[in-house]
Amino acid sequence: MKEKIEQILNEVKNFQAENKEALENFRITYLSKKGIIPNLFADFKTVAPELRKEMGMRLNELKNTVSAKVEEQLQRFETQSSSDAGFDMTMPADEMKGSRHPLSIVRRDINEIFEHLGFTIAEGPEIEDDFHVFSALNFPPDHPARDMQDTFFITKNPDVLLRTHTSSIQVRTMEKQQPPIRIIAPGRVFRNEAISARAHCIFHQIEGLYIDENVSFADLKQTLYHFVQEFFGEGTKVRFRPSYFPFTETSAEMDISCNICGGKGCNICKHTGWVEILGCGMCDPNILIASGIDPEKYTGFAFGMGVERIAMLKYGINDLRLFFENDLKFLEQFELS
Numbered sequence: 001m002k003e004k005i006e007q008i009l010n011e012v013k014n015f016q017a018e019n020k021e022a023l024e025n026f027r028i029t030y031l032s033k034k035g036i037i038p039n040l041f042a043d044f045k046t047v048a049p050e051l052r053k054e055m056g057m058r059l060n061e062l063k064n065t066v067s068a069k070v071e072e073q074l075q076r077f078e079t080q081s082s083s084d085a086g087f088d089m090t091m092p093a094d095e096m097k098g099s100r101h102p103l104s105i106v107r108r109d110i111n112e113i114f115e116h117l118g119f120t121i122a123e124g125p126e127i128e129d130d131f132h133v134f135s136a137l138n139f140p141p142d143h144p145a146r147d148m149q150d151t152f153f154i155t156k157n158p159d160v161l162l163r164t165h166t167s168s169i170q171v172r173t174m175e176k177q178q179p180p181i182r183i184i185a186p187g188r189v190f191r192n193e194a195i196s197a198r199a200h201c202i203f204h205q206i207e208g209l210y211i212d213e214n215v216s217f218a219d220l221k222q223t224l225y226h227f228v229q230e231f232f233g234e235g236t237k238v239r240f241r242p243s244y245f246p247f248t249e250t251s252a253e254m255d256i257s258c259n260i261c262g263g264k265g266c267n268i269c270k271h272t273g274w275v276e277i278l279g280c281g282m283c284d285p286n287i288l289i290a291s292g293i294d295p296e297k298y299t300g301f302a303f304g305m306g307v308e309r310i311a312m313l314k315y316g317i318n319d320l321r322l323f324f325e326n327d328l329k330f331l332e333q334f335e336l337s
């Protein structure tokens with residue numbers, strides 16, 4: 001029996017089917033119910049007990065080799081038939097179809113700039129509670145942003161809602177992690193607003209948070225200045241105006257010189273030469289305390305920007321609704337990858 005198995009093994013190893021029929025015949029000869037291999041398994045009963053272990057192994061090896069051979073040859077015929085049809089389905093595509101959405105391009109580019117500075121990407125849920133969106137961020141109980149008109153509530157009492165800003169990810173990160181914290185948090189946000197050229201009920205923000213020992217307003221300015229030079233180009237000017245956010249103290253808004261008219265004055269910048277691009281400030285000690293971080297030891301800065309707004313300024317787009325309509329004429333203007 002041993003010689004027989006060796007001999008069949010050699011035959012099988014060298015077998016090359018000329019066509020699918022030959023392969024099918026081969027399969028029937030060896031593997032079908034009355035084929036060579038089931039016959040050998042039937043003969044196995046007559047093998048002397050001391051040889052059984054070895055014979056069993058050899059028989060199994062033979063069976064596996066035949067099955068693998070059939071599979072391999074079948075694959076060969078299948079790739080052949082797709083190339084017979086004029087193309088090889090296994091080849092990589094030589095031309096990319098479709099383009100990236102401008103919001104994806106902008107989000108990717110912004111993320112990359114901050115990643116080079118050592119920030120990592122953080123995420124949080126879109127469905128949130130009052131604590132993470134408002135209370136932990138120092139919003140007073142009667143703050144207008146909590147009003148039903150701005151926030152989409154899923155349930156009241158307990159409040160379950162769609163986040164109105166990505167600042168909730170600051171809270172989620174601080175709860176999980178002690179400083180140093182250096183995160184950038186992109187995400188979708190929701191506000192109960194009428195849809196127009198300048199507003200939408202769904203849009204995107206990117207949040208930044210940096211907490212460590214001795215973080216100062218100078219660090220905030222330098223980081224954002226670097227971002228603007230990288231994203232909008234060398235020579236873009238920035239200015240900071242005092243502002244108010246419940247979760248930062250000092251708070252500011254940052255403007256850049258209008259990149260549409262180069263600062264000369266146009267419709268986009270309302271003839272001022274400046275456009276606002278983000279809100280920022282030093283983290284209020286109260287929000288550090290709310291998330292379990294010692295404000296005596298650590299300070300931090302935060303910033304938040306609207307991705308649609310940045311994309312509109314970058315590409316000179318004047319209607320926010322274009323981002324959501326998926327009109328091919330609009331989308332085709334953007335880069336492929």
Ligand code: DAH
Nearest residue numbers: 165167279280281302303304
């Ligand atoms: N969350 C603010 C908004 O939606 C944006 C913002 C402002 C985020 C200042 C910040 C910040 O982190 O420091 O309008």
